[in-house]
Amino acid sequence: MSDSAIDPAMDVPAPDQPDTSAATNPEADAEFLDGEASSTSPRPTPRVIAIANQKGGVGKTTTAINLGAALAELGFRTLVVDLDPQGNATTGLGINPTSLDGTTYEVLIDGLGLEDCVEPTEVRNLYLAPASRDLAGAEVELVPMMSRETRLKRAVDAVLDDYDYILVDCPPSLGLLTLNGLAAVSEVIVPVQCEYFALEGVALLSNNIELVRTNLNPSLEITGVLLVMYDSRTKLADQVAAEIQGHFGSKVFRNKIPRNVRLSEAPSHGQPITVFDSSSRGAVAYRELAREVAGVS
Numbered sequence: 085m086s087d088s089a090i091d092p093a094m095d096v097p098a099p100d101q102p103d104t105s106a107a108t109n110p111e112a113d114a115e116f117l118d119g120e121a122s123s124t125s126p127r128p129t130p131r132v133i134a135i136a137n138q139k140g141g142v143g144k145t146t147t148a149i150n151l152g153a154a155l156a157e158l159g160f161r162t163l164v165v166d167l168d169p170q171g172n173a174t175t176g177l178g179i180n181p182t183s184l185d186g187t188t189y190e191v192l193i194d195g196l197g198l199e200d201c202v203e204p205t206e207v208r209n210l211y212l213a214p215a216s217r218d219l220a221g222a223e224v225e226l227v228p229m230m231s232r233e234t235r236l237k238r239a240v241d242a243v244l245d246d247y248d249y250i251l252v253d254c255p256p257s258l259g260l261l262t263l264n265g266l267a268a269v270s271e272v273i274v275p276v277q278c279e280y281f282a283l284e285g286v287a288l289l290s291n292n293i294e295l296v297r298t299n300l301n302p303s304l305e306i307t308g309v310l311l312v313m314y315d316s317r318t319k320l321a322d323q324v325a326a327e328i329q330g331h332f333g334s335k336v337f338r339n340k341i342p343r344n345v346r347l348s349e350a351p352s353h354g355q356p357i358t359v360f361d362s363s364s365r366g367a368v369a370y371r372e373l374a375r376e377v378a379g380v381s
């Protein structure tokens with residue numbers, strides 16, 4: 085779906101005093117970019133975080149699965165919500181999407197409680213709200229529905245007490261599924277691949293997040309920009325990293341995720357990297373990231 089899904093006239097109450105200038109002014113990023121990606125002290129839980137970037141194949145699902153597994157390993161009860169009809173987080177966590185009674189489709193369309201579709205995973209403390217291909221239809225079926233942008237929020241709010249972290253793996257679009265994701269969370273982590281057009285994509289996403297903030301979810305903020313598939317041997321990776329750092333400053337996570345073939349192999353075994361190859365560079369990087377996100381040393 086196109087950017088037009090973000091319609092300033094959507095059927096949700098606007099915040100009391102919307103700052104409409106923010107929606108049209110790219111410089112207005114400043115307010116929600118204040119602060120740092122990492123912090124030295126633990127942040128209060130529960131935290132609900134979308135992993136989003138409308139660009140495809142940038143490492144959203146890899147981050148949702150492996151950051152989730154690393155947070156679970158730290159002892160946090162963590163739920164990964166698969167909001168992508170591709171169902172990559174579902175299969176990547178070893179759940180067969182064809183043999184499920186409840187999925188995020190029923191949560192969005194039929195009002196099923198998240199607790200009625202959550203599956204345990206192989207990892208202690210890590211749970212999954214799975215997706216099936218039916219979810220593709222939800223983009224269309226949601227259109228005429230009441231509160232179409234906030235149906236996931238209703239479901240997430242109802243289980244907040246059960247988890248420390250809820251990570252929402254968004255699809256590569258800015259349609260109603262992603263809007264439901266961004267409406268349900270208060271934080272966004274944006275994975276960015278260190279390639280030539282990366283910054284343009286992130287600038288577009290920042291503007292769209294600002295639109296969602298103005299019209300749908302005033303408490304939304306970017307927690308951090310995560311550099312992924314980083315290859316320190318290439319000059320381009322360093323140039324892109326420097327450019328993103330220049331734009332987002334301290335909002336860029338200190339830990340970068342390296343390009344690591346084990347990370348790309350793990351999903352076909354239905355395991356997060358922390359299980360599949362616990363000592364790989366990918367596993368170490370996601371563990372470090374989890375500590376940075378959680379603010380624990």
Ligand SMILES: Nc1ncnc2c1ncn2[C@@H]1O[C@H](COP(=O)(O)OP(=O)(O)OP(=O)(O)O)[C@@H](O)[C@H]1O
Pocket residue numbers: 139140141142143144145146147168170172254255256312313314341342343344345347348349351366
């Ligand atoms: N750090 C990494 N090193 C090597 N391969 C990676 C890394 N991160 C992700 N990949 C691989 O890159 C591909 C895209 O990653 P992923 O599926 O996480 O992206 P995505 O943003 O969720 O994609 P989509 O937009 O389609 O949902 C996958 O094949 C994945 O295994």
Ligand SMILES: [Mg+2]
Pocket residue numbers: 144145146168172253254255
């Ligand atoms: Mg994905």
